[in-house]
Every structure is written in C-alpha cells, then in structure tokens.
Amino acid sequence: MTKVKENAAIQLSAATSTSFDQINTFAHEYDRGGNLTINGKPSYSVDQAANFILRDDAAWADRDGNGTINLTYTFLTAKPAGFNNALGTFSAFNAQQKAQAVLSMQSWADVAKVSFTQAASGGDGHMTFGNYSDGSNGGSAFAYLPSGGRTDGQSWYLISDSYRQNVSPDNGNYGRQTLTHEIGHTLGLSHPGDYNAGDGNPTYKDATYAEDTRGYSVMSYWSESNTDQNFVKGGAPSYSSAPLLDDIAAVQQLYGANLSTRATDTVYGFNSTAGRDFYSATSASSKVVFSVWDGGGKDTLDFSGFTQNQKINLNAASFSDVGGMVGNVSIAKGVVVENAIGGSGNDLLIGNAAANDLKGGAGNDIIYGGGGADSLTGGAGADIFVFGASSDSNRAAQDTIRDFVSGQDKIDVSAISTLSALQFVNAFSGHAGEAILNYNQSSNLGSLAIDFTGQGAGDFLVGTVGQAFATDIVV
CATH class of the missing domain: 2.150.10.10 (Serralysin-like metalloprotease, C-terminal)
Incomplete structure (x- = not known):
C-alpha cells in the first residue's frame, strides 16, 4: 500500500x-424510564410497562408441563349458553374475520411460547370468537382475561348498522388491530392503564405512564401522536396488526420467548x-x-x-x-x-x-x-x-x-x-x-x-x- x-x-x-x-x-x-417525565407523566422502561400490562396477574397454566401454552379455539356458529342478551343479536364470524383472527393469533405465537389449534375443546385452555350487535356500552369489542371462570378465552366483536370496522379486518386496519388487541386480553394482557371503553369517557389524560399509546402497545387505547409518533400516510391512519414493543415484552414475561x-x-x-x-x-x-x-x-x-x-x-x-x-x-x-x-x-x-x-x-x-x-x-x-x-x-x-x-x-x-x-x-x-x-x-x-x-x-x-x-x- x-x-x-x-x-x-x-x-x-x-x-x-x-x-x-x-x-x-x-x-x-x-x-x-429512569427519572424521565414525558407529557407530565412518568416514563416507564420496557420492563416497567410490561409489568404494568400484566398487573392483573392473569395467565393460562401449562397443564401438561411441556413448556408451551397450547390453546384451542372455536369460531362460534350459534349463540352460546349464558349469552348476555343485552349484547343484542349474535352472529358468526365471516370468512375474512376467521382468516384474519388466525393471523392475529399467529402473531402472538410468533413471539411467545403459546400455540393455537382449531378444535372444539382441549389444550391448556379454550378460546371462542363471536359477534354481537348492540354497541350501547361504548365498546367495539371485548374479551375476558384468563381467571379460571367460564368466560375464559371468550372474545366478542361489535357488528351493527352503525359500526362496520369488524366486518372486514385486514393488515393495517382497525379491525385487524382489534382482533390482535382482544386476543391479547385472552392471553392475560390488560390495558396499559385502568380504563375501559364502557367506563365513562377515558382519554390519554387517564394514562398512568407516558408510553401508554398505540406506538408502544397494541393493548393501548390512545393515539401514537401522544408520544410524537405518526402512523398516518396518504391521509389515512394505520394500525399495528401484531404485538408491539411493550406487548412482546409482556407476553414473553408470561409464557417465555419463542x-x-x-x-x-x-x-x-x-x-x-x-x-x-x-x-x-x-x-x-x-x-x-x-x-x-x-x-x-x-x-x-x-x-x-x-x-x-x-x-x-x-x-x-x-x-x-x-x-x-x-x-x-x-x-x-x-x-x-x-x-x-x-x-x-x-x-x-x-x-x-x-x-x-x-x-x-x-x-x-x-x-x-x-x-x-x-x-x-x-x-x-x-x-x-x-x-x-x-x-x-x-x-x-x-x-x-x-x-x-x-x-x-x-x-x-x-x-x-x-x-x-x-x-x-x-x-x-x-x-x-x-x-x-x-x-x-x-x-x-x-x-x-x-x-x-x-x-x-x-x-x-x-x-x-x-x-x-x-x-x-x-x-
């Protein structure tokens, strides 16, 4: 040289x-994290946020001890016993809902030691999917945390004349995000804050910590704009179809990383x-x-x-x-x-x-x-x-x-x-x-x-x- x-x-x-x-x-x-304050709220590290999302201590048990939570699921075809008539009319998932629900489940199985198999029963727990028509409670969907009760694994999605976003879930739209969010609940993840759609009129002001937004967690209610992120392109918003940074940490804490x-x-x-x-x-x-x-x-x-x-x-x-x-x-x-x-x-x-x-x-x-x-x-x-x-x-x-x-x-x-x-x-x-x-x-x-x-x-x-x-x- x-x-x-x-x-x-x-x-x-x-x-x-x-x-x-x-x-x-x-x-x-x-x-x-650390001693940071953002938007007048404490800033949580990834681990702190994961812990808070898991604050309800809800999880499925590994009954067979094989190291993986094996869940079965059913797409309901008829109104189940104990259906709450206040929810209005029951309807079954359409073909697109079924296909997109499978993709949402897959996104959770990718990151944690959980599996999903379509079957009438069995496994470490069972999940069901169905639609309802009365949205007067203010929500567009809801699901139950695993707690040892008869409602474990249930998730429900609003379809009415005035609310159609759950009819055609797809990659990047709100319907797919909703499926992923509700499946997160059935796995044991809570909202990053103590709020629900039917409880008054919550806003980001009710968030416990700054990173409670859809930029960090698919389990959040609040726009990513609150943390100076922006998922709008071509004049239309986009949403995550899969677990985000804090969700991945939370579900892996529950069940282990895949x-x-x-x-x-x-x-x-x-x-x-x-x-x-x-x-x-x-x-x-x-x-x-x-x-x-x-x-x-x-x-x-x-x-x-x-x-x-x-x-x-x-x-x-x-x-x-x-x-x-x-x-x-x-x-x-x-x-x-x-x-x-x-x-x-x-x-x-x-x-x-x-x-x-x-x-x-x-x-x-x-x-x-x-x-x-x-x-x-x-x-x-x-x-x-x-x-x-x-x-x-x-x-x-x-x-x-x-x-x-x-x-x-x-x-x-x-x-x-x-x-x-x-x-x-x-x-x-x-x-x-x-x-x-x-x-x-x-x-x-x-x-x-x-x-x-x-x-x-x-x-x-x-x-x-x-x-x-x-x-x-x-x-």
Missing part, C-alpha cells in the same frame, strides 16, 4: 459539523422473507407499522423502496421513522438486527454493536455504524460517514466504507476528540492529532488512521474503497 505523499504535513482545522448531533439526537429520541421464530437470516420490509403480511412492504405507498421479533440469523431491515427521508436505528428497543411515518418501526428488546438498507431519500442510519452492513441508497445520507466491524455503503449522493468514538472503528474491528467518493463524501470524526486540528503525516511520532491517509491505486483501497491519544499508533482506523483526501475529513 502506498502512502499519500501530498497529504504529509497538511494541517486540517476543525469544521462545524451537525452530523453527529443528528445521530445523537435521534439515538435518544425515544429514551424512556426463540425458534425466524431463527435464520430474515429480511423485513421490501423483499421480505418473514412470511408475515405486516412485515412486508411492496411499494413506496406501503404503510408499515411493526415491531421486529427475531430468533437469530443475520437479519435486514430493507426500506429501499421508500422515497421519503428516513431514520433507521438498529438498536434493540429503538424506533425508526420509515416510509414517511414517524416511530412506526421498532425492534423488540433482546433482538439483534444486523443490516439496514435505506431508500432514495436523505436517510440517517444508526448501527448497533454487531458487525452491521449499512446501505444508504440514493440521496445524501448520514451513516453511523457504532461498534463492530461494519460495512458502510453510502450509495448515490453526498454521504457522511460518522464516527463517535475511536472504538467505533479500529484495528480490532475496522469499518470499511465501500464506495467513498472524494469531494462528495465525508468522513466525520468531529465527535471523537476536542482536537482543533489534524496533522497529516507519513508516520506517527507520538503527538496527538496525527493522521495518516493511505491509498493503493492498483486495488483502489485506502485507509485513514488517527492517533487521538499521542501513543504513537493509530487508535482509530477506517478502510475505504476509493481514495480519501485530507479535505474529505471533518474534525
């Missing part, structure tokens, strides 16, 4: 950079291999609201088909702004997603401690790999590769920028040190702030090494495909 002689003894002064500030701001956008789900390499978003409708995007107009649960493998968030500016965070228990919505994609606690692909907008990508493959796509992107030996690709546009600590890229775990274009792209190390300048040299002499740029023309491979501590060796090292010059470095 040949050194870049023309850069020797060049001094590069500090420049104003906001790129790391943008990374840092978004990385902490959804901080929660680690066999998507335990191999999985793609979420465009080109999805997840096998679930809510994890798939097919066009720039797609609306995605989901929380990733994944059992292992090398996984990818692929948002390449979106044209809007996006912010993607690969850290567990984090949120991303995807496809023109805000805070609509999260990653469940304990999940490692390795890779992310941005779209054609000006995207911001944040990696995690794993070895990430981050691709910005078209647009002027800001990419931060974090820890691990990351592969960073800006794509078309003027891209900024940001480093927040020398440990983000060093000899032990070196990042590589795959498509660096001098005069267009930047390497931003301004957050690593308070040094006012870098001195580009041919060899380290033990002075803090010395930097070496190497480049091999035959291989088109280069590197940037910086001695931030004066130890006479580079404690920061990043590789490049393409040549970087001193003027491409932001300090």
Whole structure:
C-alpha cells in the first residue's frame, strides 16, 4: 500500500459539523424510564410497562408441563349458553374475520411460547370468537382475561348498522388491530392503564405512564401522536396488526420467548422473507407499522423502496421513522438486527454493536455504524460517514466504507476528540492529532488512521474503497 505523499504535513482545522448531533439526537429520541417525565407523566422502561400490562396477574397454566401454552379455539356458529342478551343479536364470524383472527393469533405465537389449534375443546385452555350487535356500552369489542371462570378465552366483536370496522379486518386496519388487541386480553394482557371503553369517557389524560399509546402497545387505547409518533400516510391512519414493543415484552414475561421464530437470516420490509403480511412492504405507498421479533440469523431491515427521508436505528428497543411515518418501526428488546438498507431519500442510519452492513441508497445520507466491524455503503449522493468514538472503528474491528467518493463524501470524526486540528503525516511520532491517509491505486483501497491519544499508533482506523483526501475529513 502506498502512502499519500501530498497529504504529509497538511494541517486540517476543525469544521462545524451537525452530523453527529443528528445521530445523537435521534439515538435518544425515544429514551424512556429512569427519572424521565414525558407529557407530565412518568416514563416507564420496557420492563416497567410490561409489568404494568400484566398487573392483573392473569395467565393460562401449562397443564401438561411441556413448556408451551397450547390453546384451542372455536369460531362460534350459534349463540352460546349464558349469552348476555343485552349484547343484542349474535352472529358468526365471516370468512375474512376467521382468516384474519388466525393471523392475529399467529402473531402472538410468533413471539411467545403459546400455540393455537382449531378444535372444539382441549389444550391448556379454550378460546371462542363471536359477534354481537348492540354497541350501547361504548365498546367495539371485548374479551375476558384468563381467571379460571367460564368466560375464559371468550372474545366478542361489535357488528351493527352503525359500526362496520369488524366486518372486514385486514393488515393495517382497525379491525385487524382489534382482533390482535382482544386476543391479547385472552392471553392475560390488560390495558396499559385502568380504563375501559364502557367506563365513562377515558382519554390519554387517564394514562398512568407516558408510553401508554398505540406506538408502544397494541393493548393501548390512545393515539401514537401522544408520544410524537405518526402512523398516518396518504391521509389515512394505520394500525399495528401484531404485538408491539411493550406487548412482546409482556407476553414473553408470561409464557417465555419463542426463540425458534425466524431463527435464520430474515429480511423485513421490501423483499421480505418473514412470511408475515405486516412485515412486508411492496411499494413506496406501503404503510408499515411493526415491531421486529427475531430468533437469530443475520437479519435486514430493507426500506429501499421508500422515497421519503428516513431514520433507521438498529438498536434493540429503538424506533425508526420509515416510509414517511414517524416511530412506526421498532425492534423488540433482546433482538439483534444486523443490516439496514435505506431508500432514495436523505436517510440517517444508526448501527448497533454487531458487525452491521449499512446501505444508504440514493440521496445524501448520514451513516453511523457504532461498534463492530461494519460495512458502510453510502450509495448515490453526498454521504457522511460518522464516527463517535475511536472504538467505533479500529484495528480490532475496522469499518470499511465501500464506495467513498472524494469531494462528495465525508468522513466525520468531529465527535471523537476536542482536537482543533489534524496533522497529516507519513508516520506517527507520538503527538496527538496525527493522521495518516493511505491509498493503493492498483486495488483502489485506502485507509485513514488517527492517533487521538499521542501513543504513537493509530487508535482509530477506517478502510475505504476509493481514495480519501485530507479535505474529505471533518474534525
């Protein structure tokens, strides 16, 4: 490898950079728990929220001791004994309701050690589904927590002349969200607050903690807008069809995590291999609201088909702004997603401690790999590769920028040190702030090494495909 002689003894002064500030701001956008107060309410951590959702201590017992709660279910065809006539007229589920209920049950089985089998009886418990016609109690559906009574497992859905949303549940609509919500009750999850549709006129003001919204829990009544999220696109709202961040933590606390789900390499978003409708995007107009649960493998968030500016965070228990919505994609606690692909907008990508493959796509992107030996690709546009600590890229775990274009792209190390300048040299002499740029023309491979501590060796090292010059470095 040949050194870049023309850069020797060049001094590069500090420049104003906001790129790391943008990374840092978004990385902490959804901080929660501790002593935080949000909207005048205490902020709950994921575990605190899960505990509160489980405050009624309701759960099915594993009768056969096989480690999984095996539930059976029936779609009622006639009014059952003990039917409350105040509910009006009974009706059976239509074909679409049945199909969508199966998908909602599947979404719960994906994340926890529970299974659902259609049968007249049996298992560790039995669930039933039916419709009613009188909505005078103020609700659009209701279900019973498992408590050892005859109503365990029952869930009921309003269909009337004035309320039709339960007739045609589908991915992303309120009817599907309602199915997933009510099945959550039959599993033992309560609302994140002490409210019910039939009890007065509750609002978000009645929430116990700040994160009691549909941005965090499918069990909540309250709009995600209360936590500065936005699931509206094309003038229409979207809803989660599956358990969200806090729901996943809660049901796993009850029954254990299903680690066999998507335990191999999985793609979420465009080109999805997840096998679930809510994890798939097919066009720039797609609306995605989901929380990733994944059992292992090398996984990818692929948002390449979106044209809007996006912010993607690969850290567990984090949120991303995807496809023109805000805070609509999260990653469940304990999940490692390795890779992310941005779209054609000006995207911001944040990696995690794993070895990430981050691709910005078209647009002027800001990419931060974090820890691990990351592969960073800006794509078309003027891209900024940001480093927040020398440990983000060093000899032990070196990042590589795959498509660096001098005069267009930047390497931003301004957050690593308070040094006012870098001195580009041919060899380290033990002075803090010395930097070496190497480049091999035959291989088109280069590197940037910086001695931030004066130890006479580079404690920061990043590789490049393409040549970087001193003027491409932001300090």
